[in-house]
Amino acid sequence: MKTTTKIIIGLITVSYLLPFIGFEIERTTEKVFLDTSVRAAFKAKEAKAIASYAVYSDQLNTDQYRVMLIPDDKVGGIVVDYPAELVEVSLSKGVLQINKTKRIAELERNSISYYITEIDSQKDPNEEDSTEDVPANVTVYIKAPTKTIKTLLANQKAFYMAFGTLDLRDLDLETLDIQKNISLSLRRCTIKNATINIGPQLLTTYKTRINNLTLYTKAYSSISTSIDEQEGTYVNHLVLKAASDIILNHTAYGHIKVEKINTMPLSITLNNIQENAILK
Amino acid sequence: MEIKNLSFCYPRHKHPVFSNFSLQLTPGRIYGLLGPNGAGKSTLLYIMSGLLTPDKGQVSLNGTNVRKRRPSTMREIFLVPDEFELPKVTLQQYIKTNSVFYPRFSQDDMNTYLQTFGMTTDVQLGDLSLGQRKKIFMSFAMATHTKILLMDEPTNGLDIPGKRQFRTFVTQGIGEDSIFVISTHQVKDIESVLNHVLLIDRSEVIRNEELKAETDLEAYFEEAMQGKEVHHD
Amino acid sequence: MIDFFDCKRFMRYLGKLWTEQRRTMFLSAAILLGIMFIIEVWICLTAYNDPYGYGDCVRTADPARTSISFSCSLLFVASSCIAASRLFTDGQQKAGRIQVLTMPVSMFENWLARIVLFVGGYVLVFHIVFYALEVCRVVLLTSIYPNVDLAVQSLSSITSFQHAPLMNALYTLVWYIYPISLFVLGSMVFPRKPLLGTTISVFILGLIAVFILAFFSSFSEILIDTLTLWAAFLSMANLWLSYRRMCELEVIDRM
Numbered sequence: 096m097k098t099t100t101k102i103i104i105g106l107i108t109v110s111y112l113l114p115f116i117g118f119e120i121e122r123t124t125e126k127v128f129l130d131t132s133v134r135a136a137f138k139a140k141e142a143k144a145i146a147s148y149a150v151y152s153d154q155l156n157t158d159q160y161r162v163m164l165i166p167d168d169k170v171g172g173i174v175v176d177y178p179a180e181l182v183e184v185s186l187s188k189g190v191l192q193i194n195k196t197k198r199i200a201e202l203e204r205n206s207i208s209y210y211i212t213e214i215d216s217q218k219d220p221n222e223e224d225s226t227e228d229v230p231a232n233v234t235v236y237i238k239a240p241t242k243t244i245k246t247l248l249a250n251q252k253a254f255y256m257a258f259g260t261l262d263l264r265d266l267d268l269e270t271l272d273i274q275k276n277i278s279l280s281l282r283r284c285t286i287k288n289a290t291i292n293i294g295p296q297l298l299t300t301y302k303t304r305i306n307n308l309t310l311y312t313k314a315y316s317s318i319s320t321s322i323d324e325q326e327g328t329y330v331n332h333l334v335l336k337a338a339s340d341i342i343l344n345h346t347a348y349g350h351i352k353v354e355k356i357n358t359m360p361l362s363i364t365l366n367n368i369q370e371n372a373i374l375k
Numbered sequence: 376m377e378i379k380n381l382s383f384c385y386p387r388h389k390h391p392v393f394s395n396f397s398l399q400l401t402p403g404r405i406y407g408l409l410g411p412n413g414a415g416k417s418t419l420l421y422i423m424s425g426l427l428t429p430d431k432g433q434v435s436l437n438g439t440n441v442r443k444r445r446p447s448t449m450r451e452i453f454l455v456p457d458e459f460e461l462p463k464v465t466l467q468q469y470i471k472t473n474s475v476f477y478p479r480f481s482q483d484d485m486n487t488y489l490q491t492f493g494m495t496t497d498v499q500l501g502d503l504s505l506g507q508r509k510k511i512f513m514s515f516a517m518a519t520h521t522k523i524l525l526m527d528e529p530t531n532g533l534d535i536p537g538k539r540q541f542r543t544f545v546t547q548g549i550g551e552d553s554i555f556v557i558s559t560h561q562v563k564d565i566e567s568v569l570n571h572v573l574l575i576d577r578s579e580v581i582r583n584e585e586l587k588a589e590t591d592l593e594a595y596f597e598e599a600m601q602g603k604e605v606h607h608d
Numbered sequence: 609m610i611d612f613f614d615c616k617r618f619m620r621y622l623g624k625l626w627t628e629q630r631r632t633m634f635l636s637a638a639i640l641l642g643i644m645f646i647i648e649v650w651i652c653l654t655a656y657n658d659p660y661g662y663g664d665c666v667r668t669a670d671p672a673r674t675s676i677s678f679s680c681s682l683l684f685v686a687s688s689c690i691a692a693s694r695l696f697t698d699g700q701q702k703a704g705r706i707q708v709l710t711m712p713v714s715m716f717e718n719w720l721a722r723i724v725l726f727v728g729g730y731v732l733v734f735h736i737v738f739y740a741l742e743v744c745r746v747v748l749l750t751s752i753y754p755n756v757d758l759a760v761q762s763l764s765s766i767t768s769f770q771h772a773p774l775m776n777a778l779y780t781l782v783w784y785i786y787p788i789s790l791f792v793l794g795s796m797v798f799p800r801k802p803l804l805g806t807t808i809s810v811f812i813l814g815l816i817a818v819f820i821l822a823f824f825s826s827f828s829e830i831l832i833d834t835l836t837l838w839a840a841f842l843s844m845a846n847l848w849l850s851y852r853r854m855c856e857l858e859v860i861d862r863m
Contacts, residue, residue: 096863097853097856097862097863098852098856099797099849099852099853099856100797100863102845102849102852103793103797103849106842106845107813110817110838110842111816111817111820113834113835113838114820114821114823114824114831114835115820117830117831117834118824359669385860386860386862421858421859424706424710425709425710426705426706426709426710426858426859427858427859427860428856428858444709444710444714444715444855445611445714446611446614446617446712446713446714446717447611449710449711449712449713450712452710453710454706454710456702456703456706458702458703459703459706459707460698460701460703460704460707462627462628462698463628463631464627464628468627472620472623472624472627472628473624475620476617476620476621476711476712476713477712
């Protein structure tokens with residue numbers, strides 16, 4: 096047999112063994128599990144801004160990393176309840192900062208994979224059917240007086256989030272102006288005038304009433320702005336500043352107006368029309 | 376050119392063509408490579424031009440293993456096989472693109488040989504008959520003036536005048552430092568130009584001697600091969 | 609005398625190959641032009657049926673862009689593989705093989721000249737034909753559909769990679785080069801029937817690969833990265849092996 100024939104056969108064999116070798120290396124490599132149920136608390140008297148720099152786009156979906164602002168007038172200042180193995184919270188020059196932990200930074204520097212999970216103490220995390228395939232949610236709860244939250248939300252520069260969902264709950268606001276590329280969740284909120292421009296992200300509403308909502312829609316790389324109107328959502332007047340297609344639940348709106356902000360033809364889909372409706 | 380301890384067996388064949396075969400060719404001779412069917416004449420020519428890899432041993436030209444097919448070696452060896460191919464270009468283009476690889480190529484000699492064969496340079500190679508292409512190819516082979524010229528059944532396809540013309544320029548073309556090896560069954564076509572006979576039968580060199588003038592090669596061959604086995608593989 | 613590589617000798621051999629093969633290459637280029645022309649016309653006829661969607665003559669994106677890009681990318685890979693399989697076309701039969709192997713050029717020069725002509729040359733011709741047709745399409749159709757954003761397309765990545773643009777481009781290049789290198793190697797391993805032999809071999813090896821990869825439920829990014837890196841290595845190995853195989857070639861075929 097010619098030498099090249101032997102080499103070709105050898106290369107073919109190695110090619111077929113490669114996935115198994117890779118799989119075996121991955122299987123035998125010690126896995127790092129980060130538990131979201133390990134919590135810590137951080138207290139601050141006050142903060143003039145909140146900035147979440149942690150990005151877990153490789154491990155989590157946008158809605159699996161949440162920063163929740165909860166109005167609580169009983170707390171003295173700002174109380175942050177956070178998963179200590181995933182993020183660390185600090186206050187620097189009046190800015191409440193949420194970053195990835197130093198341990199995670201080191202793991203990423205050394206290209207070591209880690210899994211975000213909520214570990215059940217009864218189960219062995221190294222079992223095959225275990226937790227790594229379904230990552231747990233990472234939620235940072237920020238409790239603060241209602242006034243503090245309203246002040247933070249009123250100032251565009253007072254809130255920054257690099258990744259994830261901003262979860263607002265139990266707020267009664269005159270105005271809400273969100274101009275950030277993040278997902279937004281409004282639960283049990285009452286808002287008079289809301290202007291929401293979150294780029295190609297998701298807006299979720301639950302038991303929320305908005306009188307006037309101006310929603311900007313945008314598409315990027317086949318993902319576009321979307322809205323999930325869950326139970327109890329009602330928007331009196333919706334103005335869509337539309338640059339991409341969107342699907343709406345018709346029963347959640349009193350009036351809908353579409354203003355195109357680009358030249359491309361768009362599709363606005365109205366689902367769940369339960370009564371006579373005038374279109375155009 | 377030296378053939379040393381050559382062993383060669385075709386794949387899936389039981390019997391080797393050569394087994395520990397050795398031979399030395401000296402310049403200034405026109406060798407007639409003769410032998411019965413299956414003796415290994417064409418195989419030997421292929422090995423001598425680096426077209427086959429011996430299982431053992433080697434063929435070397437001036438100390439260099441011919442099988443390595445180095446340009447410095449290959450420009451000194453020219454093989455005119457029994458079947459050859461010419462590209463579908465004009466003869467002038469063929470000469471222009473191929474002669475550059477043979478440093479001793481002579482256009483004048485090429486023209487002389489073509490004239491001897493009654494051919495001209497303004498022809499389209501694809502339009503020629505087998506005999507015409509053979510004449511052109513042999514003219515080119517001679518014009519390269521390589522040290523080793525190997526020819527396998529060179530007179531096949533040549534008409535009677537062509538065979539005479541072939542004999543003429545083989546005699547003209549041999550030099551003191553060149554070796555011609557002509558393998559053929561058509562012994563009558565070449566007996567007048569050979570000055571050395573190599574009669575082989577597989578690994579056995581039956582005759583390796585100077586050929587006397589006026590020798591009847593057919594009778595010579597039959598006498599030498601008396602009692603030898605016929606090869607069926 | 610430099611036996612391994614001499615520039616002058618290499619250029620002469622390249623010139624000789626070009627002289628002998630140019631008629632066939634012009635014919636191949638004409639066939640390629642014909643096929644690509646038919647593809648573009650077909651895509652234009654179907655895509656520009658109603659480029660404005662709902663009838664309003666507002667400015668719209670080119671509906672043919674993805675189809676053209678994808679179809680021509682597939683055509684590029686397929687036709688480059690066919691061109692690569694013709695690497696040793698003049699050495700397929702015994703008579704031609706003798707000519708090729710007894711030529712006083714080094715095997716490296718011989719091999720390189722063929723790569724330049726049959727692979728490099730073909731890639732160049734393909735791009736010229738593709739972009740020429742694209743320019744014609746844009747120029748002709750701009751007057752007919754003034755509100756469609758017509759632009760000259762480029763060959764695309766057949767799959768999408770989740771990396772920075774430069775890495776994506778490199779990954780795409782690897783997956784273009786790899787199948788071509790397989791057929792370059794195949795032209796030397798199966799000199800008598802290169803296209804058939806290589807296609808069948810690739811098909812069988814591919815089936816086995818699909819069977820093996822079926823054991824893996826998902827393709828992690830690491831697996832894709834590893835496979836791409838391995839494909840890059842194999843591409844280089846295939847090219848080197850095709851050269852070594854050419855050195856091992858004889859007037860008879862044996863494995």
